[in-house]
Amino acid sequence: MKFNLNKKQNLSIVGILTVSVVLAWLILATNKSQPEGNGHGDHVETASHKNKDHADAEHHDAEAAPQKGSHGGKLFMQDGYGIEVTIFETGVKPEFRIYTYQNGKPLDPALSQITITLERLGRTPQAFTFVKEKDYLKGNAVVEEPHSFKVTIDAQYSNKPYRFGYEHVEARVNMVDQQVKQNGIELLTAGPARIESALQLIGEIRFNEDRMVHVVPRLAGIVESAPVNLGDRVRKGQLLAAVSSQTIADQRSELLAAQQRLALARITLEREKKLWEDKISAEQDYLQARNVMQEADIALRSAQQKLAALGSGDMTSGHLTRYEIRSPINGTVVEKHLSLGEAVKEDANIFIIADLSTVWAEMTIYAKDLNTVKLGQKATVKAAAFESQSSGAVFYIGALVGEQTRVAKARVLLPNPKGTWRPGLPVNIELVSGAVKVPVAVSAEAIQTVRDWTVVFGRYGDNFEARLVELGRSNGKFIEVIKGLNAGEQYAAKNSFLIKADLGKSGASHDH
Secondary structure (H helix, E strand, O other): OOOOOOHHHHHHHHHHHHHHHHHHHHHHHHHHOOOOOOOOOOEEEEEEEOOOOOOOOOEEEEEOOOEEOOOOOEEEEEOOEEEEEEEEOOOOOOEEEEEEEEOOEEEOHHHEEEEEEEEOOOOOOEEEEEEEEOOEEEEOOOOOOOOOEEEEEEEEEOOEEEEEEEEEOOOEEEOOHHHHHHOOOOEEEOEEEEEEEEEEEEEEEEEOHHHEEEEOOOOOEEEEEOOOOOOOEEOOOOEEEEEEOHHHHHHHHHHHHHHHHHHHHHHHHHHHHHHHHOOOOOHHHHHHHHHHHHHHHHHHHHHHHHHHHOOOOOOOOOOOOEEEEEOOOOEEEEEEOOOOOOEEOOOOOOEEEEOOOEEEEEEEEEHHHHHHOOOOOEEEEEEOOOOOEEEEEEEEEOOOOOOOOOEEEEEEEEEOOOOOOOOOOEEEEEEEEEEEEEEEEEEHHHOEEEOOEEEEEEEEOOEEEEEEOEEEEEOOOEEEEEEOOOOOOEEEOOOOHHHHHHHHHHOOOOOO
16 A cells, blocks of 8 residues: 655654654653652762662662651652651650651552661761551650761661661751851860859848947937048047037046045044054044045045946046047048037937948848758859959857848858948848769850750861750859760850851751
8 A cells, every 4th residue: 555645644644753862762761760859958868779689678869859748747769668767856855757658549558668767977886676656657766856966777677677777957057167267266174173162142241240349428428529431441549529518527526535544534544543553542542533434535436437437437636627539449440420519318319330341241031941051151242233352250149030031141251451441332142052073064164955945066077066954053163964075075264155156157057
């Protein structure tokens, strides 16, 4: 048979054949391609099936980005068998959950035996085993933050082994030694330290009441002079004020009279004694004269003691009414309550003199801390308003707790040679309650906050990586690390905040 095709028909047949070839090639290419996921920079390893005739059916890793599974985890597929790895942390501590599939359909998780091995920087590998729970396998331990590790997944299903893997980087900054030096980052090694536990209290500077004197006139009178002013520093015996008092005049007059009577009685006694010895007068006259002189002597002593009790044993010539009030101690005039011409009573509080060479730091102690505070305990006092500190020891603890405040008072004696500590000044007081040696401690400068974590940046090769730490006791310079960092690990201390800043710039992912 013979076909006669024109030119137009020939072109149509060629076109149909060309389209068919292209479609066939696209179908073949699609079947051979691997699925792509959103690994967010993760390095993922999937297995290739090698040497199917091998007795152990060994599977080796091949790098590819995993797909995202229906539960939001990383999906790995091989020869129709698939597992989806998730880190679940909603309402619970982070835990591995694994879902299994066969030919794209959910598979009973109990039919698979799976282990996961985590490799972190500077840590020994951690192995997780799994048990069935609902429609997934649940890991046997918490996946500690940060989630920065290399993951190796070993699975066994239907007597066939499978291996998958991926790597997730979080809270890590690459910084070579030269950059560390340029940034002034100090590297220290975590290890044992002696830490003094301290109690932080608030307080106030008060007068040393053992070195504080209330000056009273001890007799009534009119103020003639008051040469010192409020705030003046005075010496012991220095004149504070002079008062004109009729009482002092009467006492001085009595003293003068007693002195005259004693002098007369002494003369009379000498005369009567001579007359008695010469047998001119009777012994009775001599004894009577001696008795009169003894009474005069007693009267004189009494007058002298009365004046001495008033602090005015002297006899100021021509000024019988003048009474001088003098400072009993070296100190500062902190209160003055009299003026010229004022009438003062004998019990008026006219001056308060305080020796400010020492002061009290009085602190407030809550009931829960009472057993921590002891007599003789070392204390460091720091001014709240400016840079100044001093040390002392607790010398007084109140025996009672306030009925309204529910607090007790304690006091620290502080030297004050330069007058820095002024009564009324608010202070912070640190009491050292004991010293203990801890196995792991780091510099206080190393502690940083990343997200809601308290971290220390460990140094591993050319990388710094955040290590979540649980902290204990502190002395202000070093802090005990209860969990999260091992003795012997190197970490960033001074200027560690620069690593945190770099971490913020890199925007490290917490995606799982």
